[in-house]
Amino acid sequence: MEREDRLTSEQGRYLIDVARKTIEKALRKTPAEPDSSGGRPDAGLFHVRRGTFVTLTRDGQLRGCIGHIAAQAPLIESVRENALSAAFRDPRFRPLSADELDRIAIEVSILTEPQPLAYTDAADLLAKLRPGVDGLIIKKGYHQATFLPQVWEQLPRKEEFLTNLCLKAGLDPEAWRKGDLEVLTYQVQAFEEES
The missing domain is CATH 3.30.700.20 (Hypothetical protein ph0010; domain 1)
Incomplete structure (x- = not known):
């Protein structure tokens, strides 16, 4: 940001x-x-x-x-x-x-503002992900979902993060491996309430 x-x-x-x-x-x-x-x-x-x-x-x-x-x-x-x-x-x-x-x-x-993430295949997508930094949006047809960067805390493995994001979008959990998803990244400035 x-x-x-x-x-x-x-x-x-x-x-x-x-x-x-x-x-x-x-x-x-x-x-x-x-x-x-x-x-x-x-x-x-x-x-x-x-x-x-x-x-x-x-x-x-x-x-x-x-x-x-x-x-x-x-x-x-x-x-x-x-x-x-x-x-x-x-x-x-x-x-x-x-x-x-x-x-x-x-x-x-x-x-x-979300920015497109260009990638060639599943291995390239995994290499370009920045856990804990980027939020991710995936799109395919009418299916779309996002995870805020904070979700990396619960799903720190890149494969698990993508699989769960595909499920959230209503896609096959392995859809990210096929290389035909539109992927966008964004960053967040988060403010937490003090307890």
Whole structure:
């Protein structure tokens, strides 16, 4: 991620706070307050369109993760939307309940623009992967899936990472070996809630 695109730790903490307050307001069913600049760190980057993901964990286990790879809205709006989606619309989980709120941890990920990864065959693809650095998008026809770079922590072996990503996309688990997938990479600046 380019230095001018990077957020400070203070800005990251602010975005985590925005995500938590957005979820809290939804649970209390109170209307969202208009955004004010009070207490907000320098907000120039908050209005730039960026891809974002919001991840919720509970006791170290995934509890919801939703995002947009492509920049669809200004950064701060994208974080709000994805916080609500991760909490209440992730189809893998039941909606978050009020009694869980104090037990979840929030992570906000800011994505770079995805770039095509040219490769010739499975061996070349494996050689070009950068575990822990790159997030990966695979596409084939109508099938598509992504794993954030953080997923390398759970799936550190390149073959296992690709196999699981193919499964997530609804493809044959060995589809990556055939060399006909469109592959894109991106990087992430992630901010985790302090416990």
